[in-house]
Amino acid sequence: MKDPEFWHGKWASNQIGFHLEDVNPLLIEFWPHTQPNYEDKVFVPLCGKSEDLVWLASKHGDVQGVELSNIAVRAFFAEHFYTPMVIPINGQHELFQFDELSIYTGDFFTAPIKPVDVVYDRASMIALPAEMRVEYVHRIQSLLNPGGRVLLVSLDYDQSEMAGPPFSVPEQEIRELYAQYKVTKLHRDEAGPDHPKIAQKGLSRFAEEVYLIEK
Numbered sequence: 141m142k143d144p145e146f147w148h149g150k151w152a153s154n155q156i157g158f159h160l161e162d163v164n165p166l167l168i169e170f171w172p173h174t175q176p177n178y179e180d181k182v183f184v185p186l187c188g189k190s191e192d193l194v195w196l197a198s199k200h201g202d203v204q205g206v207e208l209s210n211i212a213v214r215a216f217f218a219e220h221f222y223t224p225m226v227i228p229i230n231g232q233h234e235l236f237q238f239d240e241l242s243i244y245t246g247d248f249f250t251a252p253i254k255p256v257d258v259v260y261d262r263a264s265m266i267a268l269p270a271e272m273r274v275e276y277v278h279r280i281q282s283l284l285n286p287g288g289r290v291l292l293v294s295l296d297y298d299q300s301e302m303a304g305p306p307f308s309v310p311e312q313e314i315r316e317l318y319a320q321y322k323v324t325k326l327h328r329d330e331a332g333p334d335h336p337k338i339a340q341k342g343l344s345r346f347a348e349e350v351y352l353i354e355k
């Protein structure tokens with residue numbers, strides 16, 4: 141795994157600008173496009189302490205997540221007053237289990253995630269540099285059951301104008317990464333002139349995009 145210290149440092153110093161206080165409105169709006177059933181098993185890679193986990197657990201009986209930072213996972217359960225069962229897996233991972241939620245601490249690439257039907261990827265793939273994204277998508281694909289789907293929230297901007305993370309992963313790259321899959325762009329939200337990334341960082345464009353990816 142490359143640069144885990146970068147993320148441990150972010151959580152330790154509470155520099156978590158990516159974290160949203162509420163459920164992501166894009167999840168609520170576009171999750172129905174995955175044609176979800178209660179029985180569908182869900183996976184949230186690189187989940188942070190996202191409120192989206194709570195929303196997904198209200199709609200599905202089995203929601204797995206994985207997050208590098210122990211601080212993030214402990215904060216998630218503490219902030220919701222959930223008391224999870226904490227199960228040591230090996231030296232590298234712990235499983236935090238509470239009702240529908242199974243959150244693994246440690247590295248996405250080695251966590252013992254069980255196969256799933258739907259993946260929710262928000263600020264996860266775009267958190268990784270280009271050289272890691274190929275391996276990341278391979279692992280996502282290896283975890284998807286037949287008929288599996290991914291709801292992906294990505295970003296498109298000119299990478300030469302700003303260093304990631306979050307990285308820009310434009311449509312062409314998404315189509316190449318998921319070449320064997322059906323990729324449908326559901327939404328593009330182009331930032332206006334007042335958006336901080338345009339007004340303060342001076343980016344020439346900045347757009348959030350939502351994709352449905354089907355096996």
Ligand SMILES: C[S@@+](CC[C@H](N)C(=O)[O-])C[C@H]1O[C@@H](n2cnc3c(N)ncnc32)[C@H](O)[C@@H]1O
Nearest residue numbers: 147158186187188190207208247248262263267
């Ligand atoms: C940009 S944040 C997004 C978190 C969450 N998806 C959200 O929407 O709030 C990326 C997260 O990935 C975690 N992370 C980075 N590399 C990881 C890895 N190899 N395995 C597990 N988690 C990782 C970081 O600690 C960080 O919390």
